[in-house]
Amino acid sequence: MTTETTPSPDAAPARRCQNCGEALLGEHCYACGQPTKGLVRHFSSIIGDFMDSVFELDSRILRTLGPLLFRPGYLSDEYFAGRRVRYVSPVRLFVFLSLFAFFAAQLSFQIDNTPRDAAEVRLGDEGDVVNEGFGERMLAADTVAKVEQIRDEALAEVTAARDESKGVPGVSIGLDIAEKAVKNEADRRIEEIRESERTGKPLPVTREDTGTISFNGTPWDREKNPLVIGWLGESGNARLNGYVDRAQGNIKRIQDDPNLLKDAFLSTVPTTLFVLLPLFAALLKVAYVFKGRLYMEHLIVALHSHSFLCAGLLLVLLLDAMAGWASGLGWLPASIRIAEVALVCWMPVYLLLMQKRVYRQGWIMTLLKYTLLGTCYLVLLSFGATASLLASLVNL
Numbered sequence: 001m002t003t004e005t006t007p008s009p010d011a012a013p014a015r016r017c018q019n020c021g022e023a024l025l026g027e028h029c030y031a032c033g034q035p036t037k038g039l040v041r042h043f044s045s046i047i048g049d050f051m052d053s054v055f056e057l058d059s060r061i062l063r064t065l066g067p068l069l070f071r072p073g074y075l076s077d078e079y080f081a082g083r084r085v086r087y088v089s090p091v092r093l094f095v096f097l098s099l100f101a102f103f104a105a106q107l108s109f110q111i112d113n114t115p116r117d118a119a120e121v122r123l124g125d126e127g128d129v130v131n132e133g134f135g136e137r138m139l140a141a142d143t144v145a146k147v148e149q150i151r152d153e154a155l156a157e158v159t160a161a162r163d164e165s166k167g168v169p170g171v172s173i174g175l176d177i178a179e180k181a182v183k184n185e186a187d188r189r190i191e192e193i194r195e196s197e198r199t200g201k202p203l204p205v206t207r208e209d210t211g212t213i214s215f216n217g218t219p220w221d222r223e224k225n226p227l228v229i230g231w232l233g234e235s236g237n238a239r240l241n242g243y244v245d246r247a248q249g250n251i252k253r254i255q256d257d258p259n260l261l262k263d264a265f266l267s268t269v270p271t272t273l274f275v276l277l278p279l280f281a282a283l284l285k286v287a288y289v290f291k292g293r294l295y296m297e298h299l300i301v302a303l304h305s306h307s308f309l310c311a312g313l314l315l316v317l318l319l320d321a322m323a324g325w326a327s328g329l330g331w332l333p334a335s336i337r338i339a340e341v342a343l344v345c346w347m348p349v350y351l352l353l354m355q356k357r358v359y360r361q362g363w364i365m366t367l368l369k370y371t372l373l374g375t376c377y378l379v380l381l382s383f384g385a386t387a388s389l390l391a392s393l394v395n396l
Contacts, residue, residue, distance in 0.1 A: 064088040068308055069315075072350045073357030076304050080297065090303035094277075097310035098270040101317070106266045108317045138189050142203060147193065151186035155179060220244055243394045250396040264392035272384040277302050280377055287369045288359050301358055305351055312347050316340055 015036070016022065017029035027036050064087045067074040075087060088096075141147045158179045196203045220227065226241045254261045277299065284298035323336040355373075356366045 060086060060088050064093060065311070068093070068304070068311060072354035073304075076301050076354070076358050079300055090300050090307070094274075094303045094307045094310070095270075097307050097314065098273060101310040101314040102266045102269050104314055104317045108321065138185055139204070141189060142193065144190050144193055147186050147189045151182060154182045158182065220248065246395075247390075247393045250393055253396060254393075260396055261389075261392055264396055265389055268388040268392055269385075272388045273306060276377075276380055276384050277306060279380055280306075280373075283373055283376055287373055291359060301354075305354060308350060308354075309347065312343060312350075316343055319343065 015024040017024055017032060017034060017036075019034040020029060020032045022029055022031040024036065028034070029036075064075065067078075067087075075090075078084070078087065079090065137150045138147065141150055192203055195201070219225065222241055222245060226237070227244055228237050229240065232240060250260075281295060281299040281302040284301060285293075285295050288298070319336050319340040323333045323340070326332045326336060351374075352366070352370050355370055356363070359366070361369075
């Protein structure tokens with residue numbers, strides 16, 4: 001005997017798909033796939049859906065950041081155990097943190113290149129020119145002692161810039177290049193002074209090749225002294241020299257505003273890290289080949305470790321900014337600096353503990369592989385940073 005149930009007149013009518021008319025069982029129509037939400041709604045809800053779709057910025061971000069920062073290897077173990085939906089996916093986590101970290105790095109420091117008026121240029125107690133740019137001061141120096149003094153002051157500025165940008169991957173490459181350029185220019189001026197003393201010829205006071213790129217000790221010229229690599233062929237070398245031409249034009253812009261190169265370089269670092277991720281995962285695969293793990297498992301570990309480094313960098317920059325804002329407030333700036341140093345020290349310890357927890361080997365083998373992997377990856381990172389720097393120079 002069948003009893004029919006008469007629907008209550010107060011019951012809400014079943015929702016139906018506006019496209020095909022089928023009854024809805026969720027937020028998407030099972031028949032045609034159309035979502036129930038369109039664009040004709042409050043703008044704030046659209047922004048929320050966008051952030052959720054692109055970065056998964058909902059309650060999962062709060063459940064993810066804590067373990068990411070303070071529980072080495074936990075997120076990777078959770079992912080391998082199948083508990084994935086409660087956390088932000090590894091790829092989105094890395095993309096979100098890397099973009100924010102290096103955007104913050106662009107804003108965190110500026111290279112001071114304020115042009116000086118002629119009135120600001122004056123003679124020092126011993127007749128040496130002060131308050132000028134490095135190139136002008138070097139050309140004004142007429143003794144070896146003055147050249148060495150100017151060189152040491154410039155190197156001290158490079159050292160200060162290195163300390164200020166500590167923790168920003170790849171920036172040290174550009175500072176190393178600047179340091180080498182300072183030393184080369186000082187050596188060049190010292191040789192000119194000694195040559196002048198030997199021959200009695202006047203010292204040069206200008207540089208005709210300022211802002212030019214040289215190969216084999218001769219300024220680059222597309223016709224007279226092009227860059228030629230045999231295996232590239234004619235078309236490849238033509239394109240290569242086109243890049244050199246663009247870079248040489250950009251050098252003059254960088255001399256006027258060094259922040260152009262800094263910003264361009266930092267904007268390419270997330271892409272460089274994303275390219276290096278599969279290589280780091282391959283290194284993990286080789287180091288733990290007998291563990292029988294799939295390559296994608298190593299890639300998950302690489303994504304989580306790089307996400308942690310980007311999150312750590314973001315926090316270091318935030319603490320550095322807070323220390324600047326809190327200057328003059330007694331003990332507070334010193335406490336913030338201590339927290340900043342502790343965070344920088346935590347980064348390598350975290351990576352070691354993560355490697356130990358995920359791969360579950362003894363401490364001796366873990367330390368050995370950690371050192372080997374770190375050395376290999378630093379080499380890869382140096383090549384990547386150099387490539388990013390050159391690409392930034394060309395594509396300004």
